[in-house]
Amino acid sequence: MRHLMSPLDFSVEELDKLFDLAADIEANPQKYAHACAGKKLATCFYEPSTRTRLSFESAMYNLGGNVLGFSDAGSSSAAKGESVSDTIRMISCYADICAMRHHKEGAPMVAATKSSIPVINAGDGGHQHPTQTLTDLLTIRSIKGRLNNFTIGLCGDLKFGRTAHSLIHALTRYANIRFIFISPEELKVPEYITEMLREENIPFEEVTKLESVMSELDILYMTRVQRERFFNEEDYVRLKDFYILNKEKMELAKDDMIILHPLPRVNEISVEVDDDPRARYFQQVQYGVYVRMALLLTLLEIEV
Amino acid sequence: MLNVGKIEEGFVLDHIKAGESLNIYRHLGLDKLDCTVAIIKNAKSEKMGKKDILKVECNIDTLNLDILGFIDHNITVNVVQDSKIVEKLPLFLPKEIKNVLKCKNPRCITSIEQELPHIFVLTDAAKEVYRCKYCEEKYGNSDF
Numbered sequence: 001m002r003h004l005m006s007p008l009d010f011s012v013e014e015l016d017k018l019f020d021l022a023a024d025i026e027a028n029p030q031k032y033a034h035a036c037a038g039k040k041l042a043t044c045f046y047e048p049s050t051r052t053r054l055s056f057e058s059a060m061y062n063l064g065g066n067v068l069g070f071s072d073a074g075s076s077s078a079a080k081g082e083s084v085s086d087t088i089r090m091i092s093c094y095a096d097i098c099a100m101r102h103h104k105e106g107a108p109m110v111a112a113t114k115s116s117i118p119v120i121n122a123g124d125g126g127h128q129h130p131t132q133t134l135t136d137l138l139t140i141r142s143i144k145g146r147l148n149n150f151t152i153g154l155c156g157d158l159k160f161g162r163t164a165h166s167l168i169h170a171l172t173r174y175a176n177i178r179f180i181f182i183s184p185e186e187l188k189v190p191e192y193i194t195e196m197l198r199e200e201n202i203p204f205e206e207v208t209k210l211e212s213v214m215s216e217l218d219i220l221y222m223t224r225v226q227r228e229r230f231f232n233e234e235d236y237v238r239l240k241d242f243y244i245l246n247k248e249k250m251e252l253a254k255d256d257m258i259i260l261h262p263l264p265r266v267n268e269i270s271v272e273v274d275d276d277p278r279a280r281y282f283q284q285v286q287y288g289v290y291v292r293m294a295l296l297l298t299l300l301e302i303e304v
Numbered sequence: 305m306l307n308v309g310k311i312e313e314g315f316v317l318d319h320i321k322a323g324e325s326l327n328i329y330r331h332l333g334l335d336k337l338d339c340t341v342a343i344i345k346n347a348k349s350e351k352m353g354k355k356d357i358l359k360v361e362c363n364i365d366t367l368n369l370d371i372l373g374f375i376d377h378n379i380t381v382n383v384v385q386d387s388k389i390v391e392k393l394p395l396f397l398p399k400e401i402k403n404v405l406k407c408k409n410p411r412c413i414t415s416i417e418q419e420l421p422h423i424f425v426l427t428d429a430a431k432e433v434y435r436c437k438y439c440e441e442k443y444g445n446s447d448f
Binding site: 083084085102103104105106107109110124125126127192 | 409411412413414415416417419420436437438439440442
C-alpha cells in the first residue's frame with residue numbers, strides 16, 4: 001500500500017506513468033467512468049478548502065465511486081478532541097482511500113502511519129500540497145508537451161508560497177530548466193532553495209520587476225500574496241498589489257508563453273487577461289481533476 | 305592539580321567541550337543511575353585548551369551512543385575494564401533520534417498530539433542538519 005505525502009514521493013518514471021494515465025483519462029473519459037464503482041473516498045478536511053476538496057470529489061465521482069467526509073474540523077470528532085491517529089483508524093473502516101487536509105504540518109503523515117488505506121496529503125499547513133504540484137506538472141506537460149527545456153518565472157509571494165516551493169523542487173528533477181524568481185525583497189524565495197539550486201548547478205535569477213523578464217519566459221507561474229501568512233496587516237496591505245499582471249505586461253510576453261496560477265486569484269491577474277489564449281489557469285483546474293483521477297486509480301491499484 | 309581516581313569498570317567520556325558535561329550528564333540519564341560518576345570541568349587539554357571529562361562506573365550498555373553522537377560526535381568514549389582502557393568507541397551522527405529534542409514549530413502536528421514521539425531524521429550529514437519527521441523543521445545540535 002502506498003500513500004502520497006510529498007510531490008517527490010514518486011520517481012520521474014512513476015510520474016510519467018501517472019501523467020500518461022491522466023492523458024488517457026482526458027482523451028477517453030468514458031473508459032474510466034465505472035473504474036472505481038463500489039469504492040469510497042473519504043475527504044477529511046480539517047480546514048476549509050473549496051478547490052482541492054471539490055476536485056477530489058469530482059475525480060472520484062468521474063470514476064464512478066462514492067465520497068464521504070467532512071469539510072471542517074468543527075463538524076468532525078476533532079472538535080471533541082479525537083486525535084488524527086484515532087480518526088484515521090475509524091476512517092479506514094468506512095472508506096477505501098482518504099484525502100486529508102489539516103492545518104497542522106505532518107498530520108497526514110501521522111495518519112498514514114496508522115492507516116490501513118492509502119492516505120493522500122491534500123495540504124498540511126504551509127508544508128506540502130503534493131496534488132497541486134502534480135496538477136502544475138501535468139498542465140505544463142499537457143500544454144507544452146514536455147517537462148524540460150524551458151524558462152519558468154515564479155512571481156509573487158515566493159517566501160511563504162508552498163505551491164511555488166514544491167513546484168521548484170519537482171522541476172529540479174528535469175533537464176535544462178531555468179528559474180526566474182520575481183518577488184519583492186520581503187517575499188524572496190527562501191535561502192535553502194537558492195542554496196539547493198546553486199549546489200545542483202541549476203540556473204536561476206532573482207528580480208523585482210516582472211516587465212524586465214517577461215519576454216524570456218516560457219511559463220509564468222503567478223501566486224497570491226496570502227493574508228493568513230502575515231502577522232502584520234500593514235505589511236500585507238503594502239505587498240498584496242506589488243504585482244498585477246495586465247494586458248500591457250502581456251504584450252511583452254512570447255506568443256506561446258503560458259500563465260499558470262494555483263488559484264484563488266485575488267487581483268494579481270487582472271480579469272482582462274482571462275481571455276488571452278495564454279491564460280491557462282482555469283484549464284489547470286481541469287487538469288487537477290484528471291491528475292487526481294489518475295492518482296486515485298494508481299493508489300487503489302486499479303487497472304482499466 | 306585535582307586528582308580523580310581510576311575507575312575499575314565503566315567508561316570515560318573525554319574531550320567534552322568545556323562546560324557541556326552537566327548537559328551530557330542530564331541527557332544520558334546518569335542522574336537516574338545508582339553508580340559512581342565523576343564530573344571534571346575545565347580540565348587542561350592540549351587539543352582543546354579546556355575540556356570536560358565524565359567518568360562513570362557502570363556497564364557500557366547503559367550508555368546511549370546515539371544521543372552522545374548527536375550532541376557531539378567528537379567526544380572520545382573510552383571503555384574501561386580492570387582499570388584499563390580496553391576499547392575506544394567511535395561516535396556517529398545517528399540517522400534518527402527519538403524523543404531527545406522536541407519540535408518547536410507551533411504549526412507541527414506534535415504541538416497538538418501529545419502522545420506522538422518526537423522524531424528527527426538526519427537529512428544533511430555534512431552540515432549536521434536534522435529535520436522533524438512530520439513538519440521538516442530544521443534542527444542542529446545547537447538546538448539541543
